[in-house]
Amino acid sequence: MDTSTPDTPPGAAAIGQREFREIADFAPVMIWRSGLDSLCDWFNKPWLEFTGRTLEQELGLGWAEGVHPDDHDRCVDLYSRAFEAREPFSMEYRLRRFDGEYRWLLDNGSPFQRDGEFAGFFGSCVDISFHHDAERRQQLLIDELNHRVRNTLAIVQGIARQTFDGVGGEAPGLFSDRIQALARAHALLTDAHWQPVDLREMVALITAPWGDASRLLHEGPAVMLPSTTAVLLALALQELCTNSVRFGALSVPDGQVRLTWRCDGGRFELRWSEAGAPPAPATGHRGFGTRLLERAVPAELRGEARLAFTQTGLEWHLLAPLPRVRG
């Protein structure tokens, strides 16, 4: 069998070496290599041009001197662990540029083999400061927006207080309580970065002002709710709480409320059940709360709900598919 390599013309080895040298030094990416002892033994030209240091200065652990003090330990630690496990890694850290400015780098490292044996690591880095700054600016904007939403709700409450000044009846208090419930739901969602929130947390937050566990018991498994559903359910529960405090089980010393829910084979079932409530006031008025509980919440959850006055007090029963959480 012919073992020569007819595809490779004479002198190819020398050309190949030169071309590899060119790739290493002119590709717009910073490259490093470490040996079996995990110490770096080579850096390409773009790396050295970036740091403005000599190869000798960077060798061994010299490169780590340029890593930002806040990132240094994490960076060295992650590298050591990946090296020991001989597993690829990807990390971000700040490295000092020749002009003294720290730039964010994305460093991808990977083990390499020589003659079939593990021989060390190669790594390549790119400057991702631009993306990092954009992300930071975005986070600042989101924080600012959340702050403004809270502020705006507080302002709405202030305006309402001024507007209702001298107006008797329950309306001013009810309005204020509703805005409060909305603000609390928003705060919970803000903390969760508008990702789905746990129903247990939301219930605890909304019911807290209206009674402790001896009066207002709530119990159920974790159920993740998308943000829109969570806000709506918070408003609906708020209506149940205030109604109970005004007319229902929580308006008398011995009354009790049980708020329970369960998930069963893709179904979600929630029940608000009052005991020991005084007889329901005769009212044909279908107010905000009734509409939320009978129509808006079941429509949002694509389920059904029933609101009924029993001998012991108000009952609200919600049956729906388990809320779907995107992504």
Next chain:
Amino acid sequence: MGLALGGQRVLVVEDEAVLGMLIEDVLELAGATVVGPATRLPQALAMASNEPLDLAVLDVNLHGEMVFPVARALRERNVRFIFATGYSDALGHPEFNGVPVLVKPYTGSALVEALAVLLLADPAIDS
């Protein structure tokens, strides 16, 4: 003078349930019959295609989906509509350049007025 929207069937598409309730109240007070409120795109599309309708109010962003397919279905049937949106700038959608846009928060009377104006404009389109 009769009610501004007396006898009109108005499709309401709005993903915030509380706002949907508010719009419903306002329109009913103005004499309209409300179809919906639809809170999701498929539901809104079904109503826009199948229900007898005279007018529509469309929230632009429905749980992250744009309402434009609903707008196209309405246009197909010559049902006039307005957009309601929380975004402060224009829709940026050349296809719907001439459609009136109400920017949230808007008042009930602004909503009724915007719909009433549609009724006055070019009645020939219905024939």
